[in-house]
Amino acid sequence: MDVRDLVGEAFAGLLARPVRSALTTLGTVLGITTLVITLGVAATAGNQIVGRFDELVATAITVEVPESENTPLVAWDAIDRLTRLRGVVSAAAVAESKDSVNLSVRSNDLVDPTRVTAQTLTVLAATPGLPEAARGRMTRGRFFDAGHIERADRVAVLGGQAAKMLGVTRLDRAPAIFIGRDAYTVIGIMGDLRRERDLSTAVIVPPSVGRRFGLRDVTRVLVNTSLGAADLVAGQAPTALSPGNGDALQVIAPPSPTRARDQAQDDVDALFLILGLVSLVVGAVGIANVTLVTVMERVAEIGLRRSLGAARRHIAAQFLLESTLTGLAGGVIGASVGVVGIVAISAAKQWTPLLDVRLAVAAPVAGAVVGLLAGLYPALRAARMEPVDALR
Amino acid sequence: MPEPVIELDRVRKDFPSRPPVRALADVSLRVDRGDYVAVIGPSGSGKSTLLNVLGLLDRPTSGSYRLDGAETTELADGARTRLRGRRIGFVFQSFHLLAHRSVVENVMLAEIYGDHARKGRRERALAALERVGLGHRVGFLPDRLSGGERQRAAIARALMGQPSLLLCDEPTGNLDSRNTEAVLDLFDELREHGLTILVITHEQEVSERAARRVRIIDGVLVEEA
Numbered sequence: 124m125d126v127r128d129l130v131g132e133a134f135a136g137l138l139a140r141p142v143r144s145a146l147t148t149l150g151t152v153l154g155i156t157t158l159v160i161t162l163g164v165a166a167t168a169g170n171q172i173v174g175r176f177d178e179l180v181a182t183a184i185t186v187e188v189p190e191s192e193n194t195p196l197v198a199w200d201a202i203d204r205l206t207r208l209r210g211v212v213s214a215a216a217v218a219e220s221k222d223s224v225n226l227s228v229r230s231n232d233l234v235d236p237t238r239v240t241a242q243t244l245t246v247l248a249a250t251p252g253l254p255e256a257a258r259g260r261m262t263r264g265r266f267f268d269a270g271h272i273e274r275a276d277r278v279a280v281l282g283g284q285a286a287k288m289l290g291v292t293r294l295d296r297a298p299a300i301f302i303g304r305d306a307y308t309v310i311g312i313m314g315d316l317r318r319e320r321d322l323s324t325a326v327i328v329p330p331s332v333g334r335r336f337g338l339r340d341v342t343r344v345l346v347n348t349s350l351g352a353a354d355l356v357a358g359q360a361p362t363a364l365s366p367g368n369g370d371a372l373q374v375i376a377p378p379s380p381t382r383a384r385d386q387a388q389d390d391v392d393a394l395f396l397i398l399g400l401v402s403l404v405v406g407a408v409g410i411a412n413v414t415l416v417t418v419m420e421r422v423a424e425i426g427l428r429r430s431l432g433a434a435r436r437h438i439a440a441q442f443l444l445e446s447t448l449t450g451l452a453g454g455v456i457g458a459s460v461g462v463v464g465i466v467a468i469s470a471a472k473q474w475t476p477l478l479d480v481r482l483a484v485a486a487p488v489a490g491a492v493v494g495l496l497a498g499l500y501p502a503l504r505a506a507r508m509e510p511v512d513a514l515r
Numbered sequence: 516m517p518e519p520v521i522e523l524d525r526v527r528k529d530f531p532s533r534p535p536v537r538a539l540a541d542v543s544l545r546v547d548r549g550d551y552v553a554v555i556g557p558s559g560s561g562k563s564t565l566l567n568v569l570g571l572l573d574r575p576t577s578g579s580y581r582l583d584g585a586e587t588t589e590l591a592d593g594a595r596t597r598l599r600g601r602r603i604g605f606v607f608q609s610f611h612l613l614a615h616r617s618v619v620e621n622v623m624l625a626e627i628y629g630d631h632a633r634k635g636r637r638e639r640a641l642a643a644l645e646r647v648g649l650g651h652r653v654g655f656l657p658d659r660l661s662g663g664e665r666q667r668a669a670i671a672r673a674l675m676g677q678p679s680l681l682l683c684d685e686p687t688g689n690l691d692s693r694n695t696e697a698v699l700d701l702f703d704e705l706r707e708h709g710l711t712i713l714v715i716t717h718e719q720e721v722s723e724r725a726a727r728r729v730r731i732i733d734g735v736l737v738e739e740a
Contacts, residue, residue: 128627429599431624431672432628435596
């Protein structure tokens with residue numbers, strides 16, 4: 124028997140009852156669609172979770188510097204050594220002390236009884252890289268630079284919240300704030316912080332100025348790395364910051380990104396995979412059921428084919444091929460619907476859809492395999508039929 | 516002397532039941548090329564069993580059945596199937612046309628099993644339909660045909676692949692007298708062209724048209740004069 128004839132007969136058999144064939148396909152369509160959508164959305168969602176980790180957490184390192192009696196553990200200029208490390212995007216050293224967190228700050232020297240003019244704010248000393256290191260930007264003005272630090276200029280940069288509390292909205296008249304008795308010129312306002320948000324309520328001064336408030340030594344170093352470099356930089360940073368005393372520094376590094384990715388994906392995958400497989404089994408049972416009914420209905424046809432010289436294997440092959448084609452059609456439709464579903468869900472959630480090509484190819488194959496397996500028993504029943512009984 | 520198409524020698528067929536039923540009791544029958552034989556008998560007499568044995572659809576319990584000189588009782592299932600497809604054309608009482616396929620597709624079905632060339636199959640089917648006088652109905656679905664036309668389409672299918680033997684099981688059982696006449700005329704015509712025809716029937720009219728009649732009663736075959 125020619126393979127083309129076999130395929131032709133199988134198609135003719137399916138198309139003889141188009142509605143039934145379509146309904147039979149539906150089970151597999153649902154199964155494959157569920158499988159494709161669940162796998163695809165799992166991959167997409169997993170990627171989104173990991174994406175957020177990457178951006179915010181996975182590249183942020185904080186080095187806490189303990190207080191020391193004698194020489195400072197981390198010198199202010201150690202930041203330059205740190206930024207030279209490969210993988211470091213930005214870094215800044217910050218000094219904060221118990222005495223400096225509750226300082227009274229005013230924006231003018233008038234005593235207005237109707238208003239609270241004095242705010243209790245944190246005063247910090249920091250190196251010029253702070254806006255980048257805190258993942259923020261200067262919403263107004265500028266940050267101080269090495270020149271300000273060297274000259275010990277009495278300048279200050281306000282966090283966005285602190286500026287609002289002090290009523291500083293514009294910088295063109297060089298407003299001053301008073302910390303204690305001394306006036307400082309506000310040269311910039313820092314906002315949109317995505318890291319160290321408490322800096323938003325802080326007053327930041329150059330390290331050379333900070334000494335007046337007891338901000339002598341670096342207490343914290345903020346480091347941002349490029350993606351994937353966090354592990355490496357976390358290991359190298361202490362040595363770069365404090366050669367010889369690196370062990371004394373406490374490095375707070377993000378969890379390894381690979382582990383985060385695997386974890387997130389595995390959880391989602393396992394759950395949805397079971398769901399999809401269950402749907403697929405239901406689809407297979409549907410095909411098996413309908414194919415069996417079809418075999419019983421076509422007993423006379425089987426008898427005729429046997430009388431025309433069809434061997435048992437020809438009969439079995441035809442019914443197997445019919446059920447396989449049913450499954451394949453379900454797989455193709457299911458894969459298409461599934462892909463559209465993934466894109467739709469991603470669009471609704473504003474995710475980037477992640478479509479695995481292997482999934483799109485494997486889905487129709489899976490459908491065909493389901494059809495093949497579902498057709499095994501009915502095909503066997505059809506082939507076992509004795510022509511004498513079939514023609515009766 | 517040429518080989519006979521059918522040569523049954525003391526063929527016996529028992530069905531295992533309590534008590535065992537002997538459907539064919541030592542039946543011997545010789546049908547030569549070009550013979551037109553009618554097998555007549557009441558229902559339950561063993562007609563269908565004989566047809567099944569002759570059509571290689573069933574195996575006799577004992578005895579020998581030679582088709583075109585080749586012993587068939589020893590053959591394996593696959594070889595019998597091939598022989599059936601190649602040598603025997605079946606005509607059934609209920610036509611057995613596939614309802615969703617056109618007349619010509621139904622006829623072409625006869626050649627998809629076995630080693631027939633795909634090329635020219637449609638032409639051969641059209642020629643067979645022409646031969647039975649259905650050249651004007653090739654594209655119709657079977658349910659658009661009259662009973663006689665359906666049976667003629669089935670005969671065209673049986674004629675595909677030049678069988679040695681046309682085995683007809685009550686071919687006119689579902690037909691009115693006018694259609695019966697047309698089918699019997701067709702048998703006469705086919706026989707004149709040298710085809711061997713064996714018809715199983717219980718209708719007087721059909722058996723009278725055959726050149727030779729054998730009667731079967733309770734599994735015993737008797738030649739009628």
